[in-house]
Amino acid sequence: MPETVSRGSSTGTFATAARTAVTGAPACGTVAPSATARPHRFRGRIGVGLAGGFYPAPHRYQLYLSEGCQRSLRVSITLALLGLEGSTATTVLTCPAETPDAFASLRRAYEATWHHYDGPLTAPALCDRWSGRVVSNHTPDILRDLADLADLADLRDDEGPGLPALRPPDLAAEIDALRELLTRDVTPDSPPPARAATLTLLDHQLASSPHVLGEAITAADVDLWVALTRLGPADDALSAYLHLDRYVRRLGRHPAFLAGVRMCA
Template sequence: MADGTYVEQEFVRDTNYIADRILADPDPSKAPGGDAPVGAQEWPVEPGRYRLAVARACPWANRAIIVRRLLGLEDVISMGVAGPTHDADSWTFDKDPDGVDPVLGIPRLKDAYEARWPGYPRGITVPAMVDVPTGAVVTNDFPSITEDLSTQWRPYHREGAPDLWPAEHLEEMAEVNRRVYTEVNNGVYRCGFAGTQQAYDEAYDRLFTALDWLEERLADRRYLVGDHLTEADVRLFTTLARFDAAYHGHFKCNRSKLTEMPVLWAYARDLWTTPGFGDTTDVVDIKRHYYEVHRDINPTGVVPQGPELMGWLEPHGREALGGSPFGDGTPPGPPPEGERVPVAHNPTLGEDGMVRTR
């Protein structure tokens, strides 16, 4: 969802999320049900207690899907997948039988928000962590969700899981993440929802200035920070994976396609073919979401058939830059059968749900 307001016709994202945290060592004075207000409560890490509600169409949710898979938390935190479209009211679980999430027993994600905060006044967003015993949303603060998966759930990571928040690179990663978020992740939305020509022109210039910076930064290094994958790469990937399919045309980010930015295109292909990235990407859901939901931008709701996806499997040559995706660790195995993206939605996948090799 593109929840936000306009300031002088510039789109400004609403970032006032439910900021509760799920922590390995929560403060008892901030326990749920105590005196701490919603947004400041701390919940305990507890395998099997929480369900991650996502939609594969959403880049912010896709970020959480990738991190959960890279860390091997599938058996520790279950995942409910909403459909790609929604109305002004809520994301819905229309992919499930009878349109009801089989664990939470609800048809709309809004029901989990209302269970926690009756009359919840803000947008119903994904990703969201839901407390299964009560059916109430815990948090929808997407930056904290993925950071906590990496840092608070470490005892439950799979053997060989990557360190996506390496201590020696935290300061540099924070700077990179800040620029990628403001100028790229959110920058495409600032272009797409600009209310005037001036607002659009300024957003467009900011976006491509940042993409040019990334082209230069990644020309001689395989990953954004350090020698292996970090969350910085996850955060950039989800925007790049949607760029040609949605942002270039739908959001008018059309100076260049991703395929016309040689360094970023090779970098994106490198990530796509890394387990956890391309195999979590549902291009049909992505296109349906943007083109069907945003009727103010695309009044007809017509969804484009392209772009062709097999180019994502072309050799990228990024290995020559050194480094390796998992450092001293190992890649995750095939995704659980019930969580695999349909091959019809991503033809780069094989029957095991993994990206094919040429």
């Protein structure tokens, strides 16, 4: 029988796999520290910290996303799953020549956050429309804050039942571990043996449950679906993995995933 992770009873399957030692280049997105470099990572939080946290309010926040960006696609799908599109303004950046006003607005937000900011205009970026500042450009924090805000009905478009708890506390560690595993092993540039081993593990996981961590959809499914679709056409990359192939096709028909793709793909 394959190992599975059911909601409320994590076996640590992905945490164990993520701890496996590997060698090679550092993960994408890492930046070597520099004594003279200006900061370019901002990690404010919504609703975290009485002194410096940004409290939640409808229409207070704006997201800048980037077309064709894997991280932006994860954010856009999460927004749709949580019914937050109407209360959170979203701007999709293409190239400066096509969206000059959007780039100018994002630059003003970075400069309001750090005087004379001359670093990269990183997206996804979550901005506070009241102060004009960047709250965060760290995607995992943005995703966590959106998930944690899902129970605030005044921020949602849909107040009815059925909205998923994307980051339940009992599965948070496994969600983080799976994200680390995907970043390392499930990319077009991952070593083929590592990618094949991880895809086999995931295929076994989905043999006995509709979602990667059990019966209900979680943030792990958003991460996994986006990672799998970035490998290439399903007929090629996943042809040897029956359950993964079916999973990608099934979630690809989900309204929230369709909405996220329409926004950022």
